[in-house]
Amino acid sequence: MAHPARPAPGLRAQRQGGRRITSSPMSGVPYRFERTAEAAELQARYGSLAAGEETADEVAVAGRVMLVRPQGRLAFATLRDSSGQVQLFARDEVTEDFDAFAKLSLGDWVGATGKMVKTRRGELSVLVDEWVLLAEALRSFGDKWKGVTDVETRFRQREIDLWANERSRYVLLLRSRLVAHLRRHLEERGYVEVETPILHAIPGGAMAKPFVTHHNALDADLFLRIAPELYLKRLVVGGFEKVFEIGRVFRNEGLSPRHNPEFSMLELYQAYADYADFLTLVEELVSQLAVELTGSSLLHYGGRPIDLSPPWRRVTMAELVSEETGHTVDVHSPPEELGRLLAATGADVHEDWGPGKLLLELYEKLVEPQLWGPVFVMDFPAEVSPLARRHRQDPELAERFEGIVAGRELVNAFSELVDPEDQRRRFEAQAAARAAGDEEAMVIDEDYLRALEYGLPPTAGLGLGIDRFAMLLTDSANIREVIAFPTLRPESSTAGGPDEAAPGGGAPGGGVPDRGGR
């Protein structure tokens, strides 16, 4: 932390007089506190007491002091714990060390024991007999009315954001519950959770630029994974018929309100299933989770309603593009025509793009920004889906869909490509693109090809962006809201800033659902 010899800026003056804490801020603080009740529980249990009514029930509560109202030989303090708030009521003739209690500051942590009472003014309170300081807030936090609103401070010092802002606590708690509920649903449906490597010798499973790191003993560069996809399918080859992983992936790309360099995704694979099976799975999971976590499948995102209840609209990419351009086109249309239509939008057209890529570009340029959903966009071109199985009715298409919810791609799923020879050809096409300068094109993964040669049964796979799902459920416009410690540029120690040089920016990450592969 900070250098002990140099007082950090913002530290409030050392407390004196009646304080238990003098020279060393944390001396005298106990190692544990035996709490017997939480605030919400007390509010529920004693909320019906009449004003002025006193009980003989002793409780022990602990939490952080949010407000203090000293009143001569009385003092009131608002105590908050993770469940809610309850008032502490101190009286000179009842409360030990009353003078020190009356000098508590906002942010101090205390444990207190006493009887449950309701004050004359009707506020449920713990009439404190004994209390103990559990931590002293040497730094004062934000305005007690306005809290902390500065976006940079909120994300760099999440602890004071969470301390000051109810909504931030709500959002991160909902995210936690989202992941827990998702796990429970999947386990109930017979899926097995696994963990696959984050350090990859070859980044695969998606089209994205990776982060590079280095293993000293092996003297080898390794990559932080851009997707767990290939390892998960190798587990299916090994006999795990229904597997999933919820974990962090890392993509070396720009930041935006919708992109954090590290983000969380669910990937799920099921043997003997195809992509159509996942249409209903996605509809059910997403709408059920919305109901469980928000109370309704009808949400509002950015003020605009979205109804997640099944069934969702299903429409092919070719249909959408045809509708939008007024020309009936599909993946078999002459590339010149597709290129003309794309050029008409003002987009760059690369000569080496095939009809599949051109169709995808048209979709992304013209259609996707208008979609609100929920809608399943079906049947992506095989050319842009190197890990997806060709459509059973059209080899130029892949059995792949994306689920668009609130204008964002939330899920990406396909029938998995199981043919090792076709997979090798697709990898080779990717390698060619890579050689031509496409840094995001895939690399040939011989380990994966060998696994396919041992036999991957018909399998469906699915990727879902956890962070974007959390944004949807919490009506958050910025992905950073749903990430406890979003990636920020490290502060320079010489530059001015809100505080001393913080050791670094962020850690955890966010939620782009998918790219390319999944």
Place this chain on the structure above:
RNA sequence: GCGCCUCUAGCUCAAUGGCAGAGCAACGGACUCUUAAUCCGCAGGUUGGGGGUUCGAAUCCCCCGGGGCGCACCA
């Protein structure tokens, strides 16, 4: 990477070329039912950093740094 906006006390904000201020918290004090308690007092600043213009710069100009949004990148 580019463009626009932004950075003033711990926090929330004023001061638009003329003495850097307020509220909150913090610190000291008064007060036996408060609810953002109230009242009295006391402190608190390299105006993100550096340079320039000017008699005079928080304010105008340049460079650098952080952040936000948009674009690009990315799906």
